[in-house]
Structures are given as structure tokens and as C-alpha cells.
Amino acid sequence: MQRRAFVTTASVALAGAFQPMASVWAAGPLKVAALLPLSGPAGLFGPSSKACAELAVEQLNARGGILGRKVELVVGDAGLPPADAGQVALKLWKGEGAQVFIGMHDSAVRGALVGLFKGQVPYFYTPVYEGGECAVGTYMNGETPQQQLEPAIPWLMTERKIRKWYLMGNDYIWGRNTNAAAKGYIAKAGGTVLGDEYVPFTVDNFDSSLARIRDSGVDAVLVSMVGGSSVSFNRAFAGFGLADKMVRIGSLIEENTLAGIGFQNAKNLYSSMGYFANIDTPAAKGFSNVYFKRFGEKAPALNDLAESVFEGFLMLDAIAKKANSLKVADMDPASEGATYDGPRGPVTMHARHVDQNIYVAQATDHGFRVVKTFPHVSSGQTCKV
Structure with a gap:
């Protein structure tokens, strides 16, 4: 392990030593x-996500906190509409004195918070997102479509002999931007997109979409859908008899979503993300072991989105140490080249986004199995620092 040997220090802290x-x-x-x-x-x-935040704080405090200061965690609900989530953040900032924010929530809430903070307080945004956020004082730890799909699509096309695609997405900035990026990668790899469509989160009947996919004669479907919408679509996809005939890949299908889809409905289903709970590396295994030791065998399932919160704390620590400050004016230039080793592997920040490993996993009867690793993939973002 390198300088942030989080597995060892967490074990020591948890043992009370x-x-x-x-x-x-x-x-x-x-x-x-x-x-x-x-x-x-x-x-x-x-x-x-809350468990990962708590674990990160315990580990940081076990090795001296951040810049010698003990980290005190406060938690707010960002599952609310953007205006309401903004009020939660405002109370934590001005009312309770929070000096740093780490967010794992949707992009609409992120937009509201960027407008609220206006670069006055460090804000780490950790989940998968559509790219393009360049606000001062906002540090993006999540995967972008460029990272998840630019290497994965041509690899999958070669591996599974795919040429014709259909793109499904939620009618939302992430779904649309992800599919827009995918079209370029598909064309560059010699493929063709025969159809794309976007549905509201509230839609739960996909019969007409599935009929169009079936009749299109495509080899593969890119699923850029979120949570329950993705679960409903993928279950219906299998119910339509398409799982045996076509490959599916998504960039936001993690362990919870796969459990909702059901292993029996996940034949020929792939996912491309920065983290899976069963990544076969010492760092990932160590993190998982410490997590379940701390929270018990019945702890909430580890997944990419929750683990991203842990990564956000690691990046906060890395930038703060490099800047020797928690002021945005010092942290922004220090963020360039800030690096750490975490459960995902080595992570380095450039243009306030991160280069990180990307893993392609295939669904099996026992969960995801990583079948391809793309090391240290650039975010593809060009924010000026």
C-alpha cells in the first residue's frame, strides 16, 4: 500500500489500538x-452511502484527521427536490458551520448547490454524472460517459461481434448526454445506431419500446436509465424474450439495481463503472472486509454510488494536504495532480475531474464478475484550473 494505506489504518482504528x-x-x-x-x-x-461516509471519517480521524483537525460528520438529505435540498445545505453551511460538502445525489441538486455555494466552500461531487461541470471549488470524483463508454463500447463490440445498437435512456440530462456520447464511440468503432428514445422516470410500461427494439434487428442495447426505471426496463426486456438474443450494457447498473433486475433476467447484461463490490484487488478486498467488519454481515450492500462517497473523503484529504489549506483559492490549483490510492485503485485529479480505473463486469448467477479492466482512464473533461 502507498501513503494512504486505508485498509491497515482502518483495521487499527476499528480495533481501538x-x-x-x-x-x-x-x-x-x-x-x-x-x-x-x-x-x-x-x-x-x-x-x-451514509455508512461509507462514517467509515471514511473514522479512518481519517484514526490517522490524525485533516490538516490536524478532527473531522466531524454531519449528514443532510439530498434526495429532495433541488430547492429543498438547497435549503438543507444552507442550514448545514450557515447554521451548523459545515466547511466542506461532499455530495452523492442527482445532477439537478448539484446545479442548485453550485448556485448556492458560488465557489465559497469546497464541494466534492462523487457519483457517476454526465460531465461538463467546471464550477470553481467543485471537485468531481465520479465517472463520466467518456470514461465508462469510450473504452468499453469498442471492446464489447469486438468481444461480442456487435454492429447494430439501440439506445434507451431516461429523459434527463444524464441519460441524454450519455447516449449522445455513445453514438460517437459506436460510429468510430464501425457500428450503427438504429434507434434511440428517452422515457420519463414515471414510465413503467415499456411494451412499445421493447417491440421497436425487437423489430429493429439490433445486436445490443445501451441502457442509460436510473434506479427503478432501469430495473423495470430490464425485467421487461427479459420478459419480452430479448435477453437471449441481444447484449445489454449500462453505465449505472450497480449491485442494488442488479438485485432488483434479478439474476434470472440479467443474461448477456454488462455494466461499465469505476467500482464493483467484488473487484479482485487487495485494496478493494481490504475495503470490503473493513466495511463489513464495521457494520456487520447485514450491512447495506456496497455499490459504486455509495463507495464514491468514501472516495470523496480521500480526495478531500489529498487536496487539503497538497494545498495545506481548506480555502477554495488554495485548493483549486492544488487539485491539479492530487492523487491517492483507494478501493478503486489509483485516482488522480486533472481539470477538477479524476482519472481512474474503469471495470467492465458481466452479470452472472452470483452477481457481477469483472471481465475487463481499463487502467487510469481520463475523464475527458477540459475545465480550466
Whole structure:
């Protein structure tokens, strides 16, 4: 392990071997607000995200906090509509004195918070997202479509002899931008898109869409849908008898979504993401072991979105150390080249986005199995720092 040996230090902390005394802290506590989906459509990710935030704080404090300050975690619900989530953030910021924000929530809420913070407070946004966010003081740890699909699509086309595609997405900025990017990667690899369509989150009957997919004669379907919408579509896809005939790949199908789809409905289903719970590396295995030791065998399932919160804390620590400051004016230039080793592998920030490993996994009867790793993939973003 390198300088952030989180597995070892977490084990020590959990064993109680290293308990910092209050007198060793350099200054007052550093309040970090984690804005997580504790309610709403993404509420199923709330418990695991909160657990990952708690684990990150325990580990940071076990090795001296951030810049010598003990980290104090406060949590707010970001599963609300953007205006309401903004009010939650405002109360944590101005009312409770939060000095850093880490957010795992949808892009609409992110837009509201960027407008609220206006670069006055460091804000780490951790989940998969559509790309393009360049606001000052906003640091993006999540995967972009360029990372998830530019290497994965040509690989899958070669591996499964795919040429003709159909693109399904939710009618939302992430779904549309992801599919727009995918069209370029498909064309560059010699493929053709024969159809694409976008449905509201509220749609739960996909018969007409599935009939069009069936009749199009495509080899593969890109599923850019979220949560329950993805579950309903993929279950219906299998019910239509298409799972045996076509390959599916998604960039937001993680362990919870796969459980909802059901292994029996997941034949020929792939996912491309920065983290899966069963990544076969010492770092990922160590993280999983510590997580379940801390929260028990019945802990909320690990998944990409929840684990991204843990990564957000690691990046906060890396940038703060490099800047020797928690001021945005110091952290922005220091973010360029900030790096750490975490459960996903080595992560480096450029243009306030991260280069990271991308894993392609195939669904099996026992969950996801990683079948291809693309090391240290660039985010493809060009924000000026």
C-alpha cells in the first residue's frame, strides 16, 4: 500500500489500538457535510452511502484527521427536490458551520448547490454524472460517459461481434448526454445506431419500446436509465424474450439495481463503472472486509454510488494536504495532480475531474464478475484550473 494505506489504518482504528486524544488536535473540529439521498427515488442508496461516509471519517480521524483537525460528520438529505435540498445545505453551511460538502445525489441538486455555494466552500461531487461541470471549488470524483463508454463500447463490440445498437435512456440530462456520447464511440468503432428514445422516470410500461427494439434487428442495447426505471426496463426486456438474443450494457447498473433486475433476467447484461463490490484487488478486498467488519454481515450492500462517497473523503484529504489549506483559492490549483490510492485503485485529479480505473463486469448467477479492466482512464473533461 502507498501513503494512504486505508485498509491497515482502518483495521487499527476499528480495533481501538489508536484513539487520538482531544489534546492532539491542531484546532477545532472540521465539520464536513455529506449530502446523501436519504429519501426519494435514490433513497435505497442512502444507508450504504451514509455508512461509507462514517467509515471514511473514522479512518481519517484514526490517522490524525485533516490538516490536524478532527473531522466531524454531519449528514443532510439530498434526495429532495433541488430547492429543498438547497435549503438543507444552507442550514448545514450557515447554521451548523459545515466547511466542506461532499455530495452523492442527482445532477439537478448539484446545479442548485453550485448556485448556492458560488465557489465559497469546497464541494466534492462523487457519483457517476454526465460531465461538463467546471464550477470553481467543485471537485468531481465520479465517472463520466467518456470514461465508462469510450473504452468499453469498442471492446464489447469486438468481444461480442456487435454492429447494430439501440439506445434507451431516461429523459434527463444524464441519460441524454450519455447516449449522445455513445453514438460517437459506436460510429468510430464501425457500428450503427438504429434507434434511440428517452422515457420519463414515471414510465413503467415499456411494451412499445421493447417491440421497436425487437423489430429493429439490433445486436445490443445501451441502457442509460436510473434506479427503478432501469430495473423495470430490464425485467421487461427479459420478459419480452430479448435477453437471449441481444447484449445489454449500462453505465449505472450497480449491485442494488442488479438485485432488483434479478439474476434470472440479467443474461448477456454488462455494466461499465469505476467500482464493483467484488473487484479482485487487495485494496478493494481490504475495503470490503473493513466495511463489513464495521457494520456487520447485514450491512447495506456496497455499490459504486455509495463507495464514491468514501472516495470523496480521500480526495478531500489529498487536496487539503497538497494545498495545506481548506480555502477554495488554495485548493483549486492544488487539485491539479492530487492523487491517492483507494478501493478503486489509483485516482488522480486533472481539470477538477479524476482519472481512474474503469471495470467492465458481466452479470452472472452470483452477481457481477469483472471481465475487463481499463487502467487510469481520463475523464475527458477540459475545465480550466
